[in-house]
Amino acid sequence: MAKKEKSYNESVVELKSILARIEKEEMDVDDLSAEVKKASELIALCRGKLFKADEELKNVLKDLEHE
Amino acid sequence: MTEAREIFSLFELNQAVREAVKLQLPNRYWIRAELSEVHPNRNGHCYLEFIEKDDSNRQIIAKSRGIIFANTFVLLKSYFEEQTGTAFTAGIKVLVSVSVDFSEVYSISLRVWDIDPNFTLGDMARKRAEIIRRLEQEGVLNLNKELEIPSVCQRIAVISSATAAGYGDFCNQLENNAYGFVFYTKLFPSIMQGERTEASIIEALEKIYVHADLFDVVVLIRGGGATSDLNSFDSYLLAANCAQFPLPIISGIGHERDETVIDHVAHTRVKTPTAAAALLIEQQARTLGELEFLQRGIAHRIQSLQQQRHALFENICQRLIFIANFKTKTMLSNLETIRTSFAVAVSRFSTGKKHELSMMEQYIQLVSPQNILKKGYALVLKNNKIVKSVNGIQVGDDLQVRMADGSVDVKSIKK
Numbered sequence: 001m002a003k004k005e006k007s008y009n010e011s012v013v014e015l016k017s018i019l020a021r022i023e024k025e026e027m028d029v030d031d032l033s034a035e036v037k038k039a040s041e042l043i044a045l046c047r048g049k050l051f052k053a054d055e056e057l058k059n060v061l062k063d064l065e066h067e
Numbered sequence: 068m069t070e071a072r073e074i075f076s077l078f079e080l081n082q083a084v085r086e087a088v089k090l091q092l093p094n095r096y097w098i099r100a101e102l103s104e105v106h107p108n109r110n111g112h113c114y115l116e117f118i119e120k121d122d123s124n125r126q127i128i129a130k131s132r133g134i135i136f137a138n139t140f141v142l143l144k145s146y147f148e149e150q151t152g153t154a155f156t157a158g159i160k161v162l163v164s165v166s167v168d169f170s171e172v173y174s175i176s177l178r179v180w181d182i183d184p185n186f187t188l189g190d191m192a193r194k195r196a197e198i199i200r201r202l203e204q205e206g207v208l209n210l211n212k213e214l215e216i217p218s219v220c221q222r223i224a225v226i227s228s229a230t231a232a233g234y235g236d237f238c239n240q241l242e243n244n245a246y247g248f249v250f251y252t253k254l255f256p257s258i259m260q261g262e263r264t265e266a267s268i269i270e271a272l273e274k275i276y277v278h279a280d281l282f283d284v285v286v287l288i289r290g291g292g293a294t295s296d297l298n299s300f301d302s303y304l305l306a307a308n309c310a311q312f313p314l315p316i317i318s319g320i321g322h323e324r325d326e327t328v329i330d331h332v333a334h335t336r337v338k339t340p341t342a343a344a345a346l347l348i349e350q351q352a353r354t355l356g357e358l359e360f361l362q363r364g365i366a367h368r369i370q371s372l373q374q375q376r377h378a379l380f381e382n383i384c385q386r387l388i389f390i391a392n393f394k395t396k397t398m399l400s401n402l403e404t405i406r407t408s409f410a411v412a413v414s415r416f417s418t419g420k421k422h423e424l425s426m427m428e429q430y431i432q433l434v435s436p437q438n439i440l441k442k443g444y445a446l447v448l449k450n451n452k453i454v455k456s457v458n459g460i461q462v463g464d465d466l467q468v469r470m471a472d473g474s475v476d477v478k479s480i481k482k
Binding site for chain 1: 217218219221222246247248249251253278281351354355357358361362364365368369372376
């Protein structure tokens, strides 16, 4: 089974901790680029949730009345 | 003996009663009563029945018929409904100004001239207060308010009449939101006015409850149509259901003035369905704002880290250049010193040599035959060869004597 997608809130929590980590200034350049990559993935995920329609959910809601 | 009896006809009696009523109750009187029947007829007149119940609210202790004539009714009804947000209908309590009319045929009837909507409002407020007190005692009044509208709030269960203009407005506004947020709406149709409102909304809530995990929020909208008939929303049962519902409820029942009990227990109350949509869009905008704030924070942080690193790197470069320059200068200067000493050494050396040379020159000059001749010596040559011994000379030889300033030919005469 596919791994469950991170929820919006989980993503935001992770973004906050990334910010906290890079604010501590003890980060290696290599680690920094990994964190930046992770952060941009999370931001894309969050924006996706806000702006992209989830067809699966749409169908679930549409089918509710047939129960 | 027969007493003389005075006999009246019914009409005569009723006439007398009418006179008596007119005499005894000549004015208009403000009375409070409950409307138990309201029947507008085709001519525009409205026939009423007033009742009053005892304190236990069970026993009817007074009852009278009443009428509002068409020309009065038209004005009173709209005035009343506009002021109270309630339909002029059976079941409400009213304060009305009446005159007592008696007709020989229809008996007593109260003719309504004026109405005071504040009394009805007060009564409704009292009822609402009663319900709210009860919910409070049961500890459920604020339960829905204590729920949190999730930061991503996009799955919306809508309770509305499917045909209501307000429902259409709500959906349109959500769909066409300026940000391009995605929302999922699901309508749970319900009757939103009249006696069946309460049961119908509760039924819709129960359907949503079964699928509560599919939704973030419930929106209750009623928009469009008359602002009257909000009585149905002042229901204990409905309020109790809403208060204890596991999802936050946004009520947009569509009225300006009064707060119904539903508005009171709902998580958030807005005035119109459009406002409900605006609220949901704003909520998403706030969430987006927070996300963008984080994004900017991270970007800014990374930029400043890079700048710091760049500055550090620059600094190291500068220092390297400085040190390199310094070292080079030192070396150059050392080299210069060496070169100078070398030059000195060389010059010293060549001076020494020059001196030696001149000594040698002097010496050579000193020992040169020319110089020796100058000192008074002379050379004897025989056949142009230097003669170094007398043995090489015979008597009679021609010899040449060379001195510093010239030579003379001589002859050897004795040995």
